[in-house]
Amino acid sequence: MSVAVLDRPAPDRAGPSRRPTALRPGREAGRGTLSSAVVFGVAAVLLLAGALPVAEPTLVHAGLAVAFTATAVAWTARRSPAVAGSPAVPTAHLLAVGLLYAGTASPTTLFLLLSPLWVLSTAATRRGVAVAVAGTTAVLAVPYLLGDPAAAAIVPGALLLGPLVVAVGSIAIHENTRRVADQARDIERLQREQAALLAQVRSRADELDTASRILAARAQTMTSVIDAVTEQSIIGTDLDGTIRVWNPGAEKMLGVLRPDVVRRRSILDFHLSEELTAAAGSTGAATPLSALVHVAREEGSDVRDWTYVAADGSRRTVSVAVTPRSDDRGVHAGWNFVGTDMTEARATERMKDQFVSLISHELRTPLSSILGYLELVMDDEDQPLTDEQRQYLSTVERNAQRLLRLVGDLLFTAQVDSGRFSLQPADVDLAAVVRAAEETARVAAAAAGVEIVVDVPPDGLVVSGDAVRLGQACDNLVSNAVKFTRAGGQVRLSLRPGWQLPDGELVAEHRPDAAPVALLSVADTGMGIPAGERGQLFTRFFRSSTAQRNAVPGVGLGLTITKAITTAHGGSLDLVSVEGEGTTFTMTLPRGTA
Numbered sequence: 282m283s284v285a286v287l288d289r290p291a292p293d294r295a296g297p298s299r300r301p302t303a304l305r306p307g308r309e310a311g312r313g314t315l316s317s318a319v320v321f322g323v324a325a326v327l328l329l330a331g332a333l334p335v336a337e338p339t340l341v342h343a344g345l346a347v348a349f350t351a352t353a354v355a356w357t358a359r360r361s362p363a364v365a366g367s368p369a370v371p372t373a374h375l376l377a378v379g380l381l382y383a384g385t386a387s388p389t390t391l392f393l394l395l396s397p398l399w400v401l402s403t404a405a406t407r408r409g410v411a412v413a414v415a416g417t418t419a420v421l422a423v424p425y426l427l428g429d430p431a432a433a434a435i436v437p438g439a440l441l442l443g444p445l446v447v448a449v450g451s452i453a454i455h456e457n458t459r460r461v462a463d464q465a466r467d468i469e470r471l472q473r474e475q476a477a478l479l480a481q482v483r484s485r486a487d488e489l490d491t492a493s494r495i496l497a498a499r500a501q502t503m504t505s506v507i508d509a510v511t512e513q514s515i516i517g518t519d520l521d522g523t524i525r526v527w528n529p530g531a532e533k534m535l536g537v538l539r540p541d542v543v544r545r546r547s548i549l550d551f552h553l554s555e556e557l558t559a560a561a562g563s564t565g566a567a568t569p570l571s572a573l574v575h576v577a578r579e580e581g582s583d584v585r586d587w588t589y590v591a592a593d594g595s596r597r598t599v600s601v602a603v604t605p606r607s608d609d610r611g612v613h614a615g616w617n618f619v620g621t622d623m624t625e626a627r628a629t630e631r632m633k634d635q636f637v638s639l640i641s642h643e644l645r646t647p648l649s650s651i652l653g654y655l656e657l658v659m660d661d662e663d664q665p666l667t668d669e670q671r672q673y674l675s676t677v678e679r680n681a682q683r684l685l686r687l688v689g690d691l692l693f694t695a696q697v698d699s700g701r702f703s704l705q706p707a708d709v710d711l712a713a714v715v716r717a718a719e720e721t722a723r724v725a726a727a728a729a730g731v732e733i734v735v736d737v738p739p740d741g742l743v744v745s746g747d748a749v750r751l752g753q754a755c756d757n758l759v760s761n762a763v764k765f766t767r768a769g770g771q772v773r774l775s776l777r778p779g780w781q782l783p784d785g786e787l788v789a790e791h792r793p794d795a796a797p798v799a800l801l802s803v804a805d806t807g808m809g810i811p812a813g814e815r816g817q818l819f820t821r822f823f824r825s826s827t828a829q830r831n832a833v834p835g836v837g838l839g840l841t842i843t844k845a846i847t848t849a850h851g852g853s854l855d856l857v858s859v860e861g862e863g864t865t866f867t868m869t870l871p872r873g874t875a
Contacts, residue, residue: 317352318349318482320395322743324345328345328385332371333389334386334387335384345377347374347380348377349370350380351373352374354370368408368409370385370403371416372401374397375417378391382420386400388791391420394420397413398447402451407455413447418443422440457671486499496609510529511529513621514535514589514620515618518606518618521570522799524544525615526617531620534589534599548618552573553588559572560572562670568840577604577616579766582604585601586601589620599621599624601618602617604617604853608803609794630848644767648688650684651681652678652682654666655677656678656799664787693845704746705748706747709747709748709751709774710738710743713801715776717755719759721732722760725739725763731763731766731769732772733773735775738777741774742872743872744799744871750755751846753842754847755801757843758868761840762864762866766805770805770807772805773805776870781869785853787869795873796871798872799869805861809858809862809863810864811825815856819840843868853869855862855867
């Protein structure tokens with residue numbers, strides 16, 4: 282199985298990438314302070330060198346002092362947001378330019394306005410633009426205010442044109458700066474989102490990688506498990522029956538290698554066509570495949586015997602469990618067929634049934650003859666027997682009767698297995714059946730020191746059934762209870778009416794949706810049945826470990842017969858048992874009317 286892993290970029294080993302930072306007023310103010318310091322330094326050098334005229338040394342000195350003082354204060358407090366965002370420093374620089382302009386009377390000094398005007402124009406708010414325009418106007422008006430006759434002619438035009446140019450330029454610079462700052466913030470936000478998305482992609486890629494590895498491991502495990510099954514065939518198909526899974530067990534059972542069948546052949550190729558045709562006719566299925574999966578489609582699963590045809594033409598009886606198969610999205614994608622070869626088991630069962638039936642018939646005839654002659658000998662008044670002879674022959678008769686009952690049980694189980702078991706229905710009073718069973722077991726119970734208690738309705742309880750078979754079932758339950766109860770114990774026979782809901786629950790009171798039933802229970806205080814053996818209790822010839830340890834006589838047919846009789850009457854036989862404390866069998870039979 283190939284595993285696709287998302288290709289993702291390798292982490293940056295050199296550290297975090299450099300990202301553009303939005304323009305901040307504090308940072309721009311710091312840069313403006315530095316540029317102003319440079320500009321005023323160059324102006325000071327020019328003044329010292331005589332490149333610029335000095336008309337009023339006091340004003341020049343005052344201007345330079347204001348400029349350098351403001352620059353020093355701004356540089357010292359450059360990390361303070363209040364100072365960084367304040368227009369005080371560039372305003373002080375404008376004042377310094379005005380003093381230098383007045384002290385030199387040289388328009389050249391007006392170039393010093395560029396640095397503070399730039400800082401004010403790039404401020405966060407438009408207040409800086411207003412300060413820039415007002416400051417420019419004040420600087421241009423200084424010569425006029427100081428009474429310079431040379432400036433009187435040019436000042437009116439300069440006062441009009443200078444602030445206008447500064448206003449237009451400052452607004453343009455401010456808007457461009459704001460737009461660049463907004464774009465920088467957007468870029469920074471997008472880069473943060475990109476980093477978050479990249480982290481999510483990496484996380485999802487890791488999760489996908491882990492999930493893919495888990496799925497690959499599970500698929501490998503499942504494949505290993507399927508390949509490890511060599512005694513059962515596991516065949517998976519798609520919806521049209523084409524084989525997709527073929528394990529070593531299927532290879533061994535049907536004699537065909539996996540590469541020769543997967544995606545090449547249909548499951549129908551290995552089934553007996555006549556059997557599929559008959560199944561399609563009985564179920565009304567349109568196709569052989571529909572007949573094969575009919576029950577599984579309706580009920581979710583199906584287990585039954587089918588005939589498989591191997592590559593060499595041999596036929597095998599296989600118990601096939603059919604279940605739907607889904608893909609990784611949970612969508613129905615086909616069918617699973619798990620088969621167990623039952624050819625030899627079914628042949629053995631048939632031979633066993635034939636053997637039981639044959640032996641039963643062969644034994645019944647001589648036993649009937651023995652019992653007949655015993656009756657003649659024991660009842661012959663012309664040649665009476667001595668007491669010792671009668672005792673011996675009574676023992677022979679008792680054991681012959683025991684063998685005859687065993688033969689009858691064997692014949693009965695053969696009839697049940699072959700489907701020839703029939704009933705003679707009539708109205709049967711179960712109370713009378715219970716009393717008769719108690720009377721039959723009374724002698725054996727007294728000999729074993731076991732008390733039998735009978736609790737039945739005084740007016741009886743009538744069901745429809747075969748009186749002989751129901752009596753046989755009740756006798757089996759009572760005799761078993763007596764045999765498995767130690768001396769001093771008790772066997773309780775109880776009969777009561779009840780009602781059964783559609784889901785099988787039993788209730789004591791009548792309900793509209795409940796069916797009337799008769800509940801016949803046989804409870805003992807005996808050895809109990811181990812929990813792990815209760816599922817086999819109704820299997821023919823099964824003997825529990827408690828029966829074997831305590832040498833309780835029997836051949837393991839009584840409960841099998843009782844279960845068959847109960848089922849034939851449309852009822853159920855349930856048990857509750859605690860090892861070492863006792864067992865209760867409850868026979869539930871329909872009453873027909875409430």
